Amino acid sequence: MTASNGLFALIVAVAAGFFASNVQRLVGYLRLGRLDDSRWDNVPRRLYNLATIGIFQRKIFRDGIAGPMHAAIFWGFCVLTVGTSEFIVRGIVPTFTLAHYLPQWAYRFYQNSQDLWGALVIGAVAFALWRRLTHRVKRLQGAETHANDPLLILSWIGLLMVTMFLAESFEMVAFPQHASPYYRPLSYALANVLSFVPQDWAAFFRSLNWWSHGLLVLGFLNYLPYSKHLHVVASLPNVYLSNTSGPGQAGVMKYMDLEAETEQFGAKDVEHLSWKSLLDGFACTECGRCTAVCPANTTGKLLSPRKIIVNVRERLEQRALELQTAGSGRETAEGRPLLDGFISEQELWACTTCRACVQECPVSIDQLSVILEMRRNLVLGESRFPEEVMPAFESMEQRGSPWAFDPGERGKWADGLDIPTMAELAERGETADILYFVGCMGSFDDRAKKTTVAFAKIMKAAGVNFAILGREEKCNGDPARRMGNEYLYQMLARENVDTLAKYHVRTIVTACPHCMHQLGNEYPQFGGHYDVIHHSTFIAHLLAQGRVPLREELHAAVSTFTYHDSCYLGRYNQIYDAPRETLKRALPVVHLVEMPRSGDRGLCCGAGGGRMWMEESEGKRINAERAEEALATGAQAVAVACPFCMTMMRDSISSRDESVPVYDIAEVVAERLG
Amino acid sequence: MKLAVCIKRVPDMEGRFKIASSGTGIDEAGLKFDMSDFDGYAAEVAIQITEKLGAGEVTVISLGPDVVQETLRKALSMGAHRAVQLKHDAPVSDGLAIATALAAELKDGGYDLILCGRMAVDTQNRSTGAFVAELLGLPVITAISQLNVDGGVVKARRELEGAYELIECPLPAVVTIDEGIARARYPSLKGIMAAKKKPLEVKPAQVGAVTYQLEKMELPADRAAGRIIGEGKDAVPELVRLLKEEAKVL
Numbered sequence: 001m002t003a004s005n006g007l008f009a010l011i012v013a014v015a016a017g018f019f020a021s022n023v024q025r026l027v028g029y030l031r032l033g034r035l036d037d038s039r040w041d042n043v044p045r046r047l048y049n050l051a052t053i054g055i056f057q058r059k060i061f062r063d064g065i066a067g068p069m070h071a072a073i074f075w076g077f078c079v080l081t082v083g084t085s086e087f088i089v090r091g092i093v094p095t096f097t098l099a100h101y102l103p104q105w106a107y108r109f110y111q112n113s114q115d116l117w118g119a120l121v122i123g124a125v126a127f128a129l130w131r132r133l134t135h136r137v138k139r140l141q142g143a144e145t146h147a148n149d150p151l152l153i154l155s156w157i158g159l160l161m162v163t164m165f166l167a168e169s170f171e172m173v174a175f176p177q178h179a180s181p182y183y184r185p186l187s188y189a190l191a192n193v194l195s196f197v198p199q200d201w202a203a204f205f206r207s208l209n210w211w212s213h214g215l216l217v218l219g220f221l222n223y224l225p226y227s228k229h230l231h232v233v234a235s236l237p238n239v240y241l242s243n244t245s246g247p248g249q250a251g252v253m254k255y256m257d258l259e260a261e262t263e264q265f266g267a268k269d270v271e272h273l274s275w276k277s278l279l280d281g282f283a284c285t286e287c288g289r290c291t292a293v294c295p296a297n298t299t300g301k302l303l304s305p306r307k308i309i310v311n312v313r314e315r316l317e318q319r320a321l322e323l324q325t326a327g328s329g330r331e332t333a334e335g336r337p338l339l340d341g342f343i344s345e346q347e348l349w350a351c352t353t354c355r356a357c358v359q360e361c362p363v364s365i366d367q368l369s370v371i372l373e374m375r376r377n378l379v380l381g382e383s384r385f386p387e388e389v390m391p392a393f394e395s396m397e398q399r400g401s402p403w404a405f406d407p408g409e410r411g412k413w414a415d416g417l418d419i420p421t422m423a424e425l426a427e428r429g430e431t432a433d434i435l436y437f438v439g440c441m442g443s444f445d446d447r448a449k450k451t452t453v454a455f456a457k458i459m460k461a462a463g464v465n466f467a468i469l470g471r472e473e474k475c476n477g478d479p480a481r482r483m484g485n486e487y488l489y490q491m492l493a494r495e496n497v498d499t500l501a502k503y504h505v506r507t508i509v510t511a512c513p514h515c516m517h518q519l520g521n522e523y524p525q526f527g528g529h530y531d532v533i534h535h536s537t538f539i540a541h542l543l544a545q546g547r548v549p550l551r552e553e554l555h556a557a558v559s560t561f562t563y564h565d566s567c568y569l570g571r572y573n574q575i576y577d578a579p580r581e582t583l584k585r586a587l588p589v590v591h592l593v594e595m596p597r598s599g600d601r602g603l604c605c606g607a608g609g610g611r612m613w614m615e616e617s618e619g620k621r622i623n624a625e626r627a628e629e630a631l632a633t634g635a636q637a638v639a640v641a642c643p644f645c646m647t648m649m650r651d652s653i654s655s656r657d658e659s660v661p662v663y664d665i666a667e668v669v670a671e672r673l674g
Numbered sequence: 675m676k677l678a679v680c681i682k683r684v685p686d687m688e689g690r691f692k693i694a695s696s697g698t699g700i701d702e703a704g705l706k707f708d709m710s711d712f713d714g715y716a717a718e719v720a721i722q723i724t725e726k727l728g729a730g731e732v733t734v735i736s737l738g739p740d741v742v743q744e745t746l747r748k749a750l751s752m753g754a755h756r757a758v759q760l761k762h763d764a765p766v767s768d769g770l771a772i773a774t775a776l777a778a779e780l781k782d783g784g785y786d787l788i789l790c791g792r793m794a795v796d797t798q799n800r801s802t803g804a805f806v807a808e809l810l811g812l813p814v815i816t817a818i819s820q821l822n823v824d825g826g827v828v829k830a831r832r833e834l835e836g837a838y839e840l841i842e843c844p845l846p847a848v849v850t851i852d853e854g855i856a857r858a859r860y861p862s863l864k865g866i867m868a869a870k871k872k873p874l875e876v877k878p879a880q881v882g883a884v885t886y887q888l889e890k891m892e893l894p895a896d897r898a899a900g901r902i903i904g905e906g907k908d909a910v911p912e913l914v915r916l917l918k919e920e921a922k923v924l
């Protein structure tokens with residue numbers, strides 16, 4: 001070992017130590033969050049996510065330009081890390097080489113891979129720099145981003161590659177006996193170009209580039225913890241630990257123990273968030289994919305899911321110092337908490353809980369859970385919410401519906417349709433196979449009641465043995481839960497679970513995706529386990545079995561439909577095909593045109609997350625944006641599969657083009673009942 | 675400063691009312707009950723006063739059967755400090771009899787300010803607050819829309835048709851609260867948890883002699899369905915004739 005090896009060993013030791021202490025510091029920060037959120041279960045599913053979303057960059061590729069570019073850099077990094085490890089060991093122990101451990105073909109393959117991926121990374125980095133410097137890519141803008149950081153990082157990576165090539169090539173010039181086109185063909189070609197350099201100079205340049213490369217690698221490693229490029233380290237663990245793509249059903253809110261001995265309900269500051277939300281802060285790449293699809297942000301509202309996550313990290317780094325120095329006599333000045341200090345109430349209430357941000361995030365960050373935990377604190381802890389929401393809360397509590405309707409009239413839509421209630425059946429000692437959970441919109445809203453009746457008629461025509469709860473049905477509680485009012489939500493959920501238990505209900509159908517999500521995915525938290533089927537799936541199934549007697553002639557007026565995806569049906573429950581299938585079967589010659597944003601990229605109608613009950617004065621109305629998109633397809637009618645979407649779409653479409661009707665898929669089928 | 679708020683538990687006004695078989699009251703089956711709106715504002719005003727002073731105590735009082743405890747708990751979860759139920763199981767429709775019981779409880783409480791609602795939103799007698807003041811020999815300002823308590827003096831504002839009055843009187847006093855003064859806050863979960871630990875005393879109500887009895891309660895007759903006479907100007911003569919002869923409004 002020479003003096004230079006010794007020096008390098010010393011530098012590696014210091015760099016590794018410094019990096020380790022930074023990692024330890026950051027892990028310590030995570031521990032400031034709530035630790036009652038275990039992610040050590042479901043290893044196979046998590047490994048699958050790691051492979052598909054992490055290694056194979058599934059979500060990155062949703063962007064056709066940045067996708068391949070990032071994948072080249074990422075895969076290049078993976079491949080080159082092997083070379084870099086060898087490089088570092090060899091810097092300390094010059095006789096070390098992987099050639100001793102690998103068969104020749106494998107070693108040759110490995111050497112070739114270093115050269116090829118090095119070149120690809122240079123190409124991708126150059127493209128990325130060019131794109132950032134010459135195009136104002138909209139999603140990369142934003143006050144919360146650290147705009148110079150990516151330029152520094154990209155240049156850094158470029159230099160890493162350049163010094164790697166130069167070190168290799170000058171080595172070949174200085175020691176021609178090492179040169180071979182079969183191992184590193186590109187370096188070999190470069191060496192040929194550089195062959196005019198005298199050998200002793202080449203040796204010097206080799207050393208210069210070798211040292212530069214080594215120092216750049218170690219420097220890079222230690223710059224990461226201070227940069228948004230911490231994602232290089234944090235994103236793979238984050239993808240592994242995330243629940244946003246499973247395990248478990250998407251979008252299920254965490255149960256909250258209201259009897260817990262605590263003064264703090266929900267999150268006012270970073271220490272009230274789960275440690276996993278804090279890790280999200282470290283994993284965020286500031287890529288802006290989330291904000292670019294956020295219906296609130298894109299219609300001019302302040303809310304930006306990226307900012308929410310960037311703020312979590314910023315506040316965590318500040319708060320950690322405060323907490324760590326507390327009581328030490330050297331206290332850091334207290335900053336303002338996450339709520340109000342960084343994130344305003346206005347931002348939090350703008351969210352429609354559409355999950356588009358979560359769906360899009362390439363590193364499986366859960367922006368929504370931060371927003372919802374903060375709403376819980378606002379309502380449960382501080383009683384702060386838009387004042388127009390108060391009547392909805394009070395009415396849910398008083399009348400079991402967010403609108404001030406008489407609970408006694410809940411089953412009134414069924415008058416004269418010969419649909420029994422569970423109570424009536426029980427009195428006769430009978431029961432029904434299926435419970436139709438109608439929901440508040442379907443029971444009280446005049447437009448939605450038409451869907452309710454249409455669906456009931458289809459089931460009757462198909463000979464389905466079903467019943468309703470009538471006045472015993474209560475709001476499923478979703479608006480309360482999404483608006484942070486967990487107390488009210490649990491009250492309603494428990495009442496419904498008790499009612500359903502009374503009639504031993506197993507199978508439930510509903511035309512409301514919010515009811516479906518609650519009963520099927522969130523009621524298990526209260527011991528309610530049911531098979532919940534959305535009417536789109538159920539009708540598609542009945543049609544497929546030929547159980548619905550349809551008239552033969554084709555639908556008279558309308559043949560071109562566009563279908564608007566409901567967030568709670570789509571991104572929460574992955575039902576995209578059934579409603580389209582239902583439409584096609586009901587209208588054999590239907591021409592279904594898709595809006596640019598459809599399927600799992602569908603744009604929210606603007607009603608979710610309790611937005612239905614809030615004013616929308618900031619920016620453009622979300623349903624206006626969606627109506628324009630629907631009308632731009634030239635479709636003659638718009639189909640929906642959710643009563644909330646129905647209201648939002650109908651309001652905005654009828655004010656633009658009276659001639660384009662909005663139908664629920666059940667109405668389209670019922671229209672053709674024989 | 676000690677404040678008392680009289681709170682009545684009333685049925686949800688959005689419900690469908692039916693007359694009970696007795697014919698002198700409503701059928702409570704299926705009805706939801708909550709604090710009368712004006713009493714909610716009164717509780718809010720009282721709580722805000724103690725919050726601003728950083729001192730003082732708000733006592734909420736309700737007369738009625740045990741279910742009123744739920745209403746009292748709600749006031750406690752808004753931030754009132756203690757509650758008293760004046761237990762009385764049979765309904766009383768006489769405001770003076772109620773006021774007598776309330777006054778008996780309030781008399782020795784040492785309250786500086788007693789707040790009632792302008793009226794109970796269900797029966798709307800508008801009498802109890804003023805009766806209480808009279809029975810206690812205290813000044814009363816009714817139906818106020820603004821309130822300021824400063825150095826032993828209440829200053830209040832009352833809305834009139836197109837005008838308003840500003841009234842002052844010394845403490846102790848009774849005020850009855852109109853709308854517009856404050857919105858009752860939505861209890862936070864913290865408040866609900868805290869309310870479970872706050873004192874709620876149950877005492878027998880010393881209801882006064884009943885001075886009148888409710889004889890009979892009836893729902894208004896269903897409105898007759900509308901009639902369409904015709905369309906356009908041809909229908910005008912017939913409309914005028916009907917307005918003159920049948921409706922007798924012209």
Ligand SMILES: Cc1cc2nc3c(=O)[nH]c(=O)nc-3n(C[C@H](O)[C@H](O)[C@H](O)COP(=O)(O)OP(=O)(O)OC[C@H]3O[C@@H](n4cnc5c(N)ncnc54)[C@H](O)[C@@H]3O)c2cc1C
Nearest residue numbers: 680681737764765766790791793794797798799800801802
């Ligand atoms: C459906 C129904 C059921 C009833 N059941 C019972 C019963 O079981 N037992 C019973 O004793 N009475 C019962 N009552 C009577 C009721 O409690 C009233 O006190 C009484 O009708 C007084 O008249 P008012 O409500 O119109 O008062 P108003 O004079 O219009 O009320 C003005 C203010 O006086 C105060 N106030 C009025 N009533 C009370 C009260 N009860 N407690 C505290 N403060 C009050 C409030 O501040 C209120 O805003 C019932 C009334 C109704 C409509």
Ligand code: SF4
Nearest residue numbers: 294351352354355357
């Ligand atoms: S859930 Fe939807 S509305 Fe809410 S922040 Fe995410 S994208 Fe925006």
Ligand code: SF4
Nearest residue numbers: 284285287288290361
């Ligand atoms: S949260 Fe995800 S999608 Fe949003 S900026 Fe960060 S990494 Fe990108």
